[in-house]
Amino acid sequence: MLCLVLSAAFSYAHGVARTEFEKGTPIIVIQKVAHEGPEKSGSILPTIDGHCLTVTFTENLGEVVIDITTATGLSVDFISTQTPNGVMFYIPNTGSYVVTFTLPNGDEYYGEFEVTD
Secondary structure (H helix, E strand, C coil): CHHHHHHHHHHHHHCCCCCCCCCCEECCCEEEECCCCCCCHHHEEEEEECCEEEEEECCCCCEEEEEEEECCCCEEEEEEEECCCEEEEECCCCEEEEEEEECCCCCEEEEEEEECC
8 A cells, every 4th residue: 555655646746647737837917907905916827828828816806807919909809707717718829919807896907928839
């Protein structure tokens, strides 16, 4: 039993069992407009991995509007979602993008990211 537990532990530690969570590149979230309440950028965790944008909310922020645009302002995707949860987006083209999060109280946060192949 001890050998089984130790081999599983070593496999997990070295990633042999492929149980580790693959993460993309984190996107820095910056507060754009503040209306009231404490700053919530730490509760919004977007990452980009190839063409896949993943957004995770670590606390209940209410209904959050997520708007993805190109750097020139063309809309790519727009969704309203309840938190806490996660949302995934597929960004079809390479280039520079901005993701904006609007909270129910009007606070806005944004992050800039690049999609490279």
